[in-house]
Amino acid sequence: MLVLVLNSGSSSLKYSVRRLDSGNPGTGGQEIARGAIERIGEDEVADHTVALELVAEELAGSLGNRQLGAVGHRVVHGGGRFTGPVLIDIEITRALELLNPLAPLHNPPAVLCIRAATRAWPNVPQVAVFDTSFHRTLPEHTWRYALPDGLYRRHGIRRYGFHGISVEYVGRRAAGLLGVPWANFDGVIAHLGNGASATAVRGGRSVDTSMGFTPLEGLMMGTRSGDVDPGVLVFLLRQGYSADELDNLLNRDSGLKAVAGHNDMRAITDAAAAGDEEAELALEMAAHRLARYIGGYHVACGGAKAVVLTGGIGENSAPFRAKVLGKLEPLGIRADPDANEAAGGTEEARSVSAPDSAIPVLVVPTDEQAAIAEATAAVVRAR
Ligand code: AMP
Numbered sequence: 001m002l003v004l005v006l007n008s009g010s011s012s013l014k015y016s017v018r019r020l021d022s023g024n025p026g027t028g029g030q031e032i033a034r035g036a037i038e039r040i041g042e043d044e045v046a047d048h049t050v051a052l053e054l055v056a057e058e059l060a061g062s063l064g065n066r067q068l069g070a071v072g073h074r075v076v077h078g079g080g081r082f083t084g085p086v087l088i089d090i091e092i093t094r095a096l097e098l099l100n101p102l103a104p105l106h107n108p109p110a111v112l113c114i115r116a117a118t119r120a121w122p123n124v125p126q127v128a129v130f131d132t133s134f135h136r137t138l139p140e141h142t143w144r145y146a147l148p149d150g151l152y153r154r155h156g157i158r159r160y161g162f163h164g165i166s167v168e169y170v171g172r173r174a175a176g177l178l179g180v181p182w183a184n185f186d187g188v189i190a191h192l193g194n195g196a197s198a199t200a201v202r203g204g205r206s207v208d209t210s211m212g213f214t215p216l217e218g219l220m221m222g223t224r225s226g227d228v229d230p231g232v233l234v235f236l237l238r239q240g241y242s243a244d245e246l247d248n249l250l251n252r253d254s255g256l257k258a259v260a261g262h263n264d265m266r267a268i269t270d271a272a273a274a275g276d277e278e279a280e281l282a283l284e285m286a287a288h289r290l291a292r293y294i295g296g297y298h299v300a301c302g303g304a305k306a307v308v309l310t311g312g313i314g315e316n317s318a319p320f321r322a323k324v325l326g327k328l329e330p331l332g333i334r335a336d337p338d339a340n341e342a343a344g345g346t347e348e349a350r351s352v353s354a355p356d357s358a359i360p361v362l363v364v365p366t367d368e369q370a371a372i373a374e375a376t377a378a379v380v381r382a383r
Contacts, residue, residue, distance in 0.1 A: 001069035001380070003029065003373040004059070006052070006117065008074070008109040013037045013051040016369040017059065017068075020377045028370020029377075033062045040109075048109040052116035071117050071126045072376030074165065074368065076106035076215070078130030080156055085133070085375040087383065088114055088126040096128065102156070103214065105251070125383065127376040134164025137205035142300075145212075159217070161209035163191040167199045169371040170310045170349075170364040175204070177349050177362060178306060187304045187359075188297040190290060191366065192320075193311035194222035194263065198290065200297035200304075208300040210293055216250055219293060220286045222263030225254035227289070256282050265312070269319040283323060291327035298331060306359055307333065309352075310366040316344050321352060325361060332358025 001021075007014040014036045020029035035058055037051040045051050059068075073088070079099045086092055093114055100107045110128075117126060135143075143159045144152070151157040167189045175185040182204040190198045196219040200208040210218025210226075220226040233246060241249070257263040260271070260282035271279035298304045307328070313320055318341050325335035334354040342350070344363065353361040 001377055002032075002063070002066060003376050004068050004071045004117075005369045005372045005376070006055070006071060006073050006110075006113050007369065007372070008048055008051075008106075008113050010105040010109065011038070011040045013040060013048055013055060013109070013113065014369075015055050015059075016373070017063070018370070018373040020373060022381070028367055028373050031369075033059065034369075048112040049116045052113050052120065056117075056120040068121055068124045070376050070380040071121060071124055072372045073110055073114055073117070073126065073128050074131070074372055075110045075128045076131045076162060077103035077160065078128075078132040079160070080158075082128070082130050083133050083136040085127055085129045085379045087379055088118075088128055092128065093118075102160075104247075106215075125380050127379045129165060129372045129375045131162045131164050132160045134168045135161030135199075135206045135209050137207065138209065139207060142208045157213055159209070159212040161197070161199070161206060162211045162215045163195070163197045163199070163209075164206065165368050165371045165375075166191050166310060166366040167197075167201070167206070167209075169368065170308055170366050171201055171204070173349055173364050174306055174308045174362050177364070178360065180305070185305070186301045187306040187308055188294050188301065189308040189310070190219075190294065190314055191311045192219075192290070192309060192314035192317075195224065196221045196226075196290075196311065196313070198293040198297055200300035202301040208297060220289050221255045222265075223252050223255050223257045225250045225258075256286060259285060265317050265320060269317060273319070283320065287320065287323040287327060290324050294324075294328060295331065304359055307361045309361065309363050315363055315365050318344075321361075321363070325352070328361075333361060334358075335361070 003018050003020055005016045016031055017033040018029035018031050037045055037054050040048055040051050077099050079102060097111050171189050172182050175182045185204050186202050188200055195215055197211045199206050216224050218226050260268045260279045268279045268282055272283050294307060321340055322335060334357040336352060336354040340352040347365050349362060349364040351360050352363055
């Protein structure tokens with residue numbers, strides 16, 4: 001089956017076409033085409049509808065007369081309703097649209113893509129795969145905020161968690177590497193990209209995660225603040241900040257960018273190595289906060305048997321990993337400096353901890369497109 005995976009960001013649309021055979025389940029299939037439309041919202045590509053039309057044109061060229069068997073859409077926020085991948089129809093599309101306010105940067109482009117893809121390939125089944133659904137197993141004491149219950153009942157204000165597609169994918173790979181059945185895997189998984197989160201996994205299920213109602217809570221990220229005292233927002237509202245200004249401040253002008261001046265981890269570690277104090281401070285803050293979450297989640301998962309790192313930073317930034325692992329020494333975790341420095345950039349999963357480390361630390365490259373393709377094919381086959 002040929003599966004087209006669509007992954008829409010706020011200003012980009014990435015696609016991947018994969019051939020999945022029932023003979024090799026779990027691999028994500030073989031990629032036969034990929035591409036991306038960037039800078040959506042600027043002059044040439046007005047919105048995600050136009051972007052999808054461009055993708056359809058590109059595919060008409062590269063696929064020739066081969067037919068798509070399914071389209072899988074990454075949808076960031078599944079709200080309280082969507083606890084697993086779902087076959088899309090008109091009612092589901094409307095229900096997804098109702099979730100737009102919960103993830104204003106991410107969900108509206110996905111809904112535009114779903115509508116445009118339904119027009120482009122009216123007879124091809126479409127599936128939505130959610131970043132939130134791996135966290136459906138969060139127990140109530142971790143998904144509840146200590147806020148009046150009416151806010152949850154009226155507005156759905158609770159912790160949902162994100163990055164679930166990636167976390168489950170790398171978690172299963174890590175369990176395989178360790179020779180542990182996924183259903184027995186206890187560990188802490190950190191997805192560290194421009195967005196970053198940590199998740200406590202117990203018995204292959206998410207039991208706590210650092211992102212909450214929106215992908216803003218938790219770790220310090222590229223341009224997002226992560227945890228701040230909510231009192232800061234109340235204070236700024238009283239100073240006359242508008243909702244849009246606060247949104248911009250917290251989502252686009254905070255995090256590494258606010259402290260180091262920009263959000264590219266490689267440039268920040270280079271600058272810190274050359275003695276730039278702001279870059280050093282940004283690294284120290286990000287590593288301290290991550291180490292604190294990992295320590296907390298070691299407890300939350302009942303004693304982690306592994307720490308797993310993924311995402312652009314987790315996979316590629318040896319200096320950042322070294323800093324974080326150094327802070328985990330009180331847990332008996334020891335880095336292997338040579339293994340940590342060894343070049344990444346491959347699909348291989350590998351250990352970066354020393355043989356005498358209390359628990360292994362693994363770097364496992366993520367592949368969200370492969371995971372979405374698998375989930376999409378499974379829904380379509382089960383139809
Ligand atoms: P992602 O959102 O997963 O694509 O990750 C983006 C982040 O990964 C950015 O902060 C990049 O600076 C960082 N990153 C990507 N490649 C490298 C690398 N080779 N070394 C350090 N950081 C990297």
